[in-house]
Amino acid sequence: MTSEVRVPTLGESVTEATVATWFKKPGDQVEVDEMLCELETDKVTVEVPSPIAGTLNDIVAAEGETVGVDALLANISEGGEKPAAKQDKPAATAKVEAPATGGDAIDVMVPTLGESVTEATISTWFKKVGDTVEADEMLCELETDKVSVEVPAPAAGTLTKILFEEGATVEANGKLAVIAPGAGAAAPASKTDTPAAPSAAPASGDIEDAPSAKKAMAEAGITRDQVTGTGRDGRVMKEDVARAVAAGTSAAKPTPVAAPRAPSAPQDAAREERVKMTRLRQTIAKRLKDSQNTAAMLTTYNEVDMTEIMALRNEYKDLFLKKHGVKLGFMSFFTKACIHALHEVPEVNAEIDGTDVVYKNYVNMGIAAGTPTGLVVPVIKDAQDMSFATIEKSIGEMGAKARDGKLSMAEMQGGTFTISNGGVYGSLMSSPILNPPQSGILGMHKIQDRPMAINGQVVIRPMMYLALSYDHRIVDGKGAVTFLVRVKEALEDPRRLLMDL
Template sequence: MTEVRVPTLGESVTEATVATWFKKPGDTVAQDEMLCELETDKVTVEVPSPMAGTLSEIVAGEGDTVGVDALLAQISEGGEAAAPTPKADAPKAELAPAPAAPSGGDEMDIMVPTLGESVTEATVSTWFKKPGEAFEADEMLCELETDKVSVEVPAPAAGVMTKLLADEGATVEAGGKLAVMSTDASAAPAPAAAPAAAATATSTGKDVEDAPSAKKLMAENNLSSGDVQGTGKDGRVMKEDVLKTLAAPAPATVQAAPPRAPVAADQASREERVKMTRLRQTIARRLKDSQNTAAMLTTYNEVDMTEVMALRNEYKDLFLKKHGVKLGFMSFFTKACIHALNEVPEVNAEIDGTDVVYKNYVNMGIAAGTPTGLVVPVINDADQMSFAGIEKAIGAMGAKARDGKLSMAEMQGGTFTISNGGVYGSLMSSPILNPPQSGILGMHKIQDRPMAMNGEVVIRPMMYLALSYDHRIVDGKGAVTFLVRVKEALEDPRRLLMDL
């Protein structure tokens, strides 16, 4: 047996996602023939076969996250393979490696998986398989959307989709039935599968499978493969191709002016009504509930970022070399907030009925914008972490947020939140509380401004800070003190090292 392992992915890149397998167990492969494609944050990496033989086992399936040098598959020489090589003209369902099924096949229910603590229902977002289509064990059948995260539903076994019990847009309960499948590959109605394949080939002009992450992003933005120029193998659409399409300005069209209709009718014809996603509905409801429940007030200050920027520039290369992660501004702000929360503990507390619950730990929420909406992953026990630990945790959570892979547990239990609107160019804003928390810090754009210092006007890189807080538990004095302590720590970062 010869092992197929994850190759070197590039400087500072430590993991990738298995996008597509071009071969299945039992397939013969030639030396240097492409076996699979891996996706990193920036590039797509093709993995060639190290030898000629038979692909005997796939260890990491499509969608799995793998590290550098992780085992992907095993290849055996000629006759060692346990699975016979499928015939070239075999139908797709016969190519899927499936466990032996009873004669005639068994029907099996596809169920809604556990959705997370206190989550009882979800919306069927996208079906990747239709009745009559064959699939392999663990292949993604559909995607569900809950209030916070997307949940992928894998196939429990190889087989054929028999019937969909919940259409896209339907609400389903945890443990409910989604569909019915058959473990007998011959149960696939040939007429149903063939037109679907023909339609795909006709609409896209190519008979290749797009990357799973690209499919998901296209579905979320109402795009089809024909709308995106693929740059992957054989014209395959990759995630970065979809992002480029979304970022490109819409082409201008020139049309002859139609006869002028009444204003209301004319405007109505140019409107589009789209149902809010469950995530967007939840964001709207929680933010409005926060405004209705908390006595929310915002206080402002500004911070001179000179010292933090100088310290970061001086040590960023050494920091990266030693810890394998870049030194960003967020770790400084996280440390500064932890320092301030120790002095003003009510900002790190919450109201429970008629009680105030003080937290003797800091679970820091880091708000992150994603294509589907705002999420707040939580870094537990951030007060016990080093700068490097915080940066690594933020990087890992940010990657999961962008890929829609955050679990409910990873977004619960926060005691304080930091929101950085500056990455989008915001100069000043008033963030809304993330209930049941009593405080949220808003960071903003760093901008050079003239400042009076020691009787002289100098140009300094300044940032406005905003603390929104629940006035029921935090007084004005506590809020102002909190912001002043954050400002002092950032303007003299040595305070953070000496706990001053």
């Protein structure tokens, strides 16, 4: 018997949703109430459980499709019934069609990529056709907009087919390769599939590093000799670069890559290098440009005397570390000061939804973090309820995940305000770009000793420029200036944070 899986009631006045993620694929066994997929509406996320135990026969509504209430999502065969044979839907970006394989062949599929993620780019193949693989041995690495996903071998055997080469775009749950079971399986006599790039390694013994690793080394400003490769035959992988950067490898100034320009003289073209942008860099570029095109962005500036914060930090940093097991940094003070200011100027913590302004009665603080592959913004949820120690621990944990490329999509979503610290790179002043749909972002900068007039006397003080970029559609100049003044007051006299003044 076959049971239908349909869209549940989505809520008052909600008539449709988008299929965000399928957690099962056709042929998978499911239990009663086991989660099959996740739907997204304008405001909420809805989980769809299995109505019966059995086998997922087919998926009617793929990820990314919009469905109405009570629409058919999938069919489940009750008990141990096997689904009818079904032709796999090819990925839209397939370059080579997979030939038919024997009944014992095992398909290597694209795993679940994360919330609302429907496709990925193959960054690196670690095996080539004909190689023997062990169960759970890593076959390739995929890159999505925000995270990297490793694809292990589902069984031991011989890799007989690779359906997509490095750089190809694949859909979620699409087929990547085929494995013939059994460690002694022979490589196929003939092959129509496009081989992965590693198979073209020169016979001289030169090791071709992973493309994602090359890009990460270029962006981090380090050379091949500064990284220890852990891949096959000493190949440098992206995570090797991340470890080298995290370990404090001395970074050399990166060699600039010539920007594409037209026309280009032949003698110059020979000295130029063209590198395809990673999916993360493409997403960053698109979101930042969309932010400029959508928001009426304006930036206002102020400066803060860091004397009191630095004195307080120096006085209590040892006791703080001893009690809480984490160092007392500046970020917790800035986070607390921003939360304090957001309560007084709530429009900076709001967002525009159509013709409505949505005010947030909570603060999910985004902390911009630079990684070898690009800028990411992990979010500290409900920061308004956290102590200094909890904030420092959360920032430390998120920063480590960002450097290792292990942030989940959920950990980078839902932010209401963002802090970006360009001062760690030596920036004296800048205008940060909004992180949509947020309406405000605070830019921190380098602490620099400067002569200041204090009570008629010229004294040297550690000063920092602050920059607030805001969406002028909902935040007026008065509100933006008030916000910065409140942040300045809280940092110059930290006792105000304790007294809620």
